[in-house]
Amino acid sequence: MPQNVLLIDDDPDFRQQAKQSLQDAGYSVIEADGENQAYETARNKKFDVAVIDLILENSDSGFSLSYHFKKDYPNMPIVLLSSSVSELGVEFSLESASERSWIKADILLNKPIRAEQLLQAVRTLTGL
Numbered sequence: 001m002p003q004n005v006l007l008i009d010d011d012p013d014f015r016q017q018a019k020q021s022l023q024d025a026g027y028s029v030i031e032a033d034g035e036n037q038a039y040e041t042a043r044n045k046k047f048d049v050a051v052i053d054l055i056l057e058n059s060d061s062g063f064s065l066s067y068h069f070k071k072d073y074p075n076m077p078i079v080l081l082s083s084s085v086s087e088l089g090v091e092f093s094l095e096s097a098s099e100r101s102w103i104k105a106d107i108l109l110n111k112p113i114r115a116e117q118l119l120q121a122v123r124t125l126t127g128l
Contacts, residue, residue: 002028003048003126008038008065009081010056018051021115022122035061042069047076049125051118052105054082063104070104077125080105081113 005027009015012033019029030045032038034056042050050069054062066078107121122128 002026003128004045005029005122006032006038006041006045006047006050008032008034008050008056008062009053010034011053014053017115018118021119025119025123026128027122027126035065038065039068042073047073049077049079049122051079051081051122054080066104077106078104079107079109079118079121079125081109081111081118083111 003026005022007015007018007022007029008031009018010033015031015033019031022029030041030047032041038050038052050066052062052065052069054060056062056065058064062080062082066080069076069078106125109117109121
């Protein structure tokens with residue numbers, strides 16, 4: 001049975017490319033284009049990993065979504081995707097304990113990313 005990935009990004013082109021790459025690797029992918037749709041989707045299905053874009057409706061939507069998912073689904077790993085370096089000039093990382101204390105993600109990838117990078121992150125978190 002394929003593992004389920006919740007893919008949350010407001011860019012339909014990125015979602016389609018990421019979805020295709022993950023499906024080609026054997027994952028079942030459900031998409032959401034924002035916070036509300038992501039919450040609703042997560043309530044109705046169990047996911048093995050969530051891939052969340054940092055900037056959705058608001059510049060901190062991904063942080064908020066990650067926080068709530070970790071609280072509500074503590075065993076669901078999270079890949080956080082950030083374009084904050086290119087769009088805002090702000091870089092986030094999970095290198096220090098203080099950053100890991102408030103960034104509720106297991107892996108943080110800076111956009112633009114290649115399909116292989118996303119696939120490797122998902123494989124690492126799902127154990128495949």
